Every structure is written in C-alpha cells, then in structure tokens.
Amino acid sequence: MTVADVETRARVREQAQGVAAGWSGPDTPPSWALTAELFRSIADEPDLLELAAAIPLDRLPPLLLSAALRALVTRLAPAPLAGYFPVPGSGQPPLDEGFRPALVAFARENADELARLCAEHRYQMNEVARSADVVAVLSRLDPDRPIALVDLGTGAGLGLHLDRYRYDFGGRTLGTPDAALTLAPELRGRPAPLPARMPEIAARLGVDVEPLDLDDERVRAWLAACIPPETSAVDRFAAASEIARTHPATTVRADLVDDLPALCARMPEDALLVVVDTYVTVFLTDEQRAGFRRSLLELGRDVEWISVDPLVPLGAEGRESTQYLRVPPRALEATRGGVTGVIGHLSVRRDGTSSGEVLGLAHPGGAWLEWL
Numbered sequence: 001m002t003v004a005d006v007e008t009r010a011r012v013r014e015q016a017q018g019v020a021a022g023w024s025g026p027d028t029p030p031s032w033a034l035t036a037e038l039f040r041s042i043a044d045e046p047d048l049l050e051l052a053a054a055i056p057l058d059r060l061p062p063l064l065l066s067a068a069l070r071a072l073v074t075r076l077a078p079a080p081l082a083g084y085f086p087v088p089g090s091g092q093p094p095l096d097e098g099f100r101p102a103l104v105a106f107a108r109e110n111a112d113e114l115a116r117l118c119a120e121h122r123y124q125m126n127e128v129a130r131s132a133d134v135v136a137v138l139s140r141l142d143p144d145r146p147i148a149l150v151d152l153g154t155g156a157g158l159g160l161h162l163d164r165y166r167y168d169f170g171g172r173t174l175g176t177p178d179a180a181l182t183l184a185p186e187l188r189g190r191p192a193p194l195p196a197r198m199p200e201i202a203a204r205l206g207v208d209v210e211p212l213d214l215d216d217e218r219v220r221a222w223l224a225a226c227i228p229p230e231t232s233a234v235d236r237f238a239a240a241s242e243i244a245r246t247h248p249a250t251t252v253r254a255d256l257v258d259d260l261p262a263l264c265a266r267m268p269e270d271a272l273l274v275v276v277d278t279y280v281t282v283f284l285t286d287e288q289r290a291g292f293r294r295s296l297l298e299l300g301r302d303v304e305w306i307s308v309d310p311l312v313p314l315g316a317e318g319r320e321s322t323q324y325l326r327v328p329p330r331a332l333e334a335t336r337g338g339v340t341g342v343i344g345h346l347s348v349r350r351d352g353t354s355s356g357e358v359l360g361l362a363h364p365g366g367a368w369l370e371w372l
Helices: 003-022 030-044 046-053 061-076 097-110 113-122 128-138 158-162 217-226 232-247 258-265 284-298 329-336
Strands: 148-150 166-169 171-176 187-188 201-208 250-253 274-280 303-309 341-348 354-362 366-370
Touching: 003 030, 003 046, 003 061, 030 061, 046 061, 046 113, 061 097, 061 113, 061 217, 097 113, 128 158, 128 166, 128 232, 128 274, 128 303, 128 341, 128 354, 148 158, 158 201, 158 232, 187 284, 187 354, 201 217, 201 329, 217 232, 250 329, 258 284, 284 341, 329 354
Parallel strands: 148 201, 148 274, 187 366, 201 250, 274 303
Antiparallel strands: 166 171, 303 341, 341 354, 354 366
C-alpha cells in the first residue's frame, strides 16, 4: 500500500466517522443507532474501508458505499441482514451484535457488484426534512410578496414542494392539518421562527446536473437507498415522493454556476427570487463557489439565497461558510462534533450589494434545528 493509499483511507475513515458522529450521542433516539453503526462499520472494517477508498474522494465514498449496500440488500434480501433495515411503515427493526458481521460478510461476497454500483451511480440524499430549515428562514421575508423558488441540486425535486408540507415547531404549526407529510424537527437553542403563513410560490424551478424522474422505478429505488436507514426518514421519503409525483414541477439539467443567469431570467420579475441550496455548494470547488456567488451579485435583481451546508472544507476542519458569511463560534464547535448543516441567509440587492448572516445549525437528516 502506497503513502497515497494510506492517506486516502484515512480521509475516507474520517468522513465515515463524521457521518456516524452526526447520528450518535447520548440523547439520540434508538432509531438512529443503525445509521451510526453502518458508518462506523465502514470506518472500522477493512473490507468495507477498502471498497470505500476505491471511490474518488469527491464522490463521497462512505455515503455512496452505504447507498450501494442498501440498494443491493434491498434487491437480494439476504437473511439476516435485510431484516435490520426499515421499510416504509415498518418501524425500526431492533439492532443487535449480529449486524456488523452480517454486513461485512455480505460486502465481501458481493464486492464486485458493490463496486459496479458505486461506479455507475452518484450519491443523492433527497432528504425532505431539510425543508424545515429553509422554511425557518422564510420567516425573514415579506409574506405578502410571491416568491419564485429556484432549488439548486434539486435531485428528485422534493424541495420544490415546501408549501405542500406541514411543519410543527414545538406545537407551533404551519400548513394544513391534513397534509400527507408533517416535518417536526427537534428544536434546540432559541426557538426557531416559523412564518405566520407560507408565501405564495408563483413559480418553481429545480436545477441539477442530473435531474431525477420519480416515475422511474429504478430511480426511486436508488434514491430510497440513499436515505439513512432510519424509520422516520424512510417514511418521509416515501410520502414526499408521492407528493412530488402528484404535483410535477419543472426541473432542468444545467450547471448551477454557468447557467444560473439564464435560469433566473426565466423566473417572473414581479416575484421575489429565492435561491435555495441544501448540501450543494459545499461540494463545489473554491473557484466554483466564488463564481456562483459572483453570478448572484450580478443578476441585477433582488435575490434571497438560503443555504443549508456544512462549513468548508467538508469535515472536522471546516471553518468557512459557503456563503462567505461570518461563522459564529457555536458553528465551529458543532462542526468539530460531526457533520452539521449551517443555515445561512444572504440578501442580494439589485445594485449588487449584499448582507447576510449565519442563523442556525441543523442535523444533516433534518432531525433537529438549532437557532443561534
């Protein structure tokens, strides 16, 4: 093994440990244990780490391997391994000491197929619970002004349906009681704000380098495999997928840096342009990130950019906001403890001036929301 190989494995191990840390802790619900153990296994077990380390670092090796494992387990249904993973409406199966050896044996037996899946797919976590992080920021906007919503890295477009979900922030609610999906994150720190009412969405557009069609059964199966194996996350994805399929929204294949001006020009001028990115700009290069921000400043119209992204560089050493905002000490502290979303809001005015701030922190799977 070369020095480069050793360094790569160390970085992949650190990534896996960071994800595991985000699903661990003394106050986490029992249903989180499987996700934490899955990523600890990738970090600790040589067979799993070898598979992950063969994936280019910019393709999120631990996350991509976890999705490949789940996809193949779902397809082959091996006993007893398949029984550890929840399916919609099943609740969380119990986790015991048999999980890790069963996982390692399965990976060893199916190493070639797992490698193929990782080579042919990319990791896309369409976690609809992050919509609660975005809605909290909408409370800062004029509720009487319609918005034109642009969702970057939209994937399957679940984030385009903010107004079709119900939100429960510690008993304060937004949305119709009969909504098919309610998002109720645990609130930490100061009470997170909730708009008195949802702004009218006059237009909605999803942007992705690879938009995904939820009517394609194979696409749905892969996206389901990218969801953490936690019962509420599994149920949320199933419900949100049906909402998105019932209300098709426009999504386009485009580059969010190069094509941004032309895409925004398609949105109605009389609506407030709201650009949302959740776990997207964190994966751009420094040059791309700077170019994206510059494009927003040069649009010549009012823009509200809502970002829910970890600090960069991704990992425990993250220290900078993807929006180039001042990072409060609490955000740095949370980043050291595991992958954490940092909620930022940048307002851009027609003349190219801007102002913004980091507002809160969020669990990567939308389980909790901490307002600063």
